[in-house]
Amino acid sequence: MKAAAPGTAPLTLAVRAPFPWEALLAYLSLRLTPLVERVEEDRYVRLVEGKAVTARYDGAHLLISADGKVDSRFILKRVARLFDVDFDAAPVDALLSKSRALKKHIARTPGMRPPGAWSPFELCVRTVLGQQVSVAAARTLFARLAERCGAITPEALLEADLSALGSPGRRVASLQALARAIVDDGLELEGANWADTDAALREVPGFGPWTRAYLAIRLGRDPDAFPESDLGLMRAAGAESPAALLKVAERWRPYRAHAAIHLWNAG
Secondary structure, eight states: OOOOOTTOOOEEEEOOSOOOHHHHHHHHHTSOOTTTEEEETTEEEEEETTEEEEEEEOSSEEEEEESSOOOHHHHHHHHHHHHTTTOOOHHHHHHHTTSTTTHHHHHHSTTOOOOOOSOHHHHHHHHHHTTTSOHHHHHHHHHHHHHHHSSOSHHHHHHSOOTTOSSOHHHHHHHHHHHHHHHTTOOOOSSSOHHHHHHHHHTSTTOOHHHHHHHHHHTSOOTTOOOTTOHHHHHHHTOSSHHHHHHHHGGGTTOHHHHHHHHHHHO
């Protein structure tokens, strides 16, 4: 795929409506991978082998261009996965709209869906760094990590000096354990059955229920995954405890993951 020359249309990727492009960009803008991802006004930009790949929405399609030669099949697959372009919102929005707590959110952003991830490893790292801290704090830690590593890959993470990162040592140890599981033990985060991946992550220190539930939402595409211990969700739903939140969320089955995304996005 080459960058669109003047007068030449970029590649197009059909999306199923409704497609809340602005809401998806807003959610991702707070959770981007430093150095390689950014949101610029109405578009998403990702560096791929030093080339800037840009996706923007024209109301019916995602228009994708690059400022150099890249693998078009690879790019289309990643963009489609990141934005879940085939998502059928009708049954999800119909059920969740019956909830008093969610009705206004569905009306505001119909078609909202859990974003995927360009890189599953990057998302795992970001999720671990986000344990028990605010979104803003996690973003700061991720930026520091990216500066130390240069690239968010298992190999780079294992080689980097992660001392005095500002994150608890056990979380740094969790990231290193994940990287070793990938490099040394062949743990696969892409293309594998999610149940198998989840079982493997369960054996990695620091990948407890909250972390795996969040990853199940965005990587595993489990529509009913639900991190009931999440403080943001408890606040948004007016629940005083994880047990109380589970009780409230029972009416959102089998789409609790989608309910969580709406509540996080509203926050």
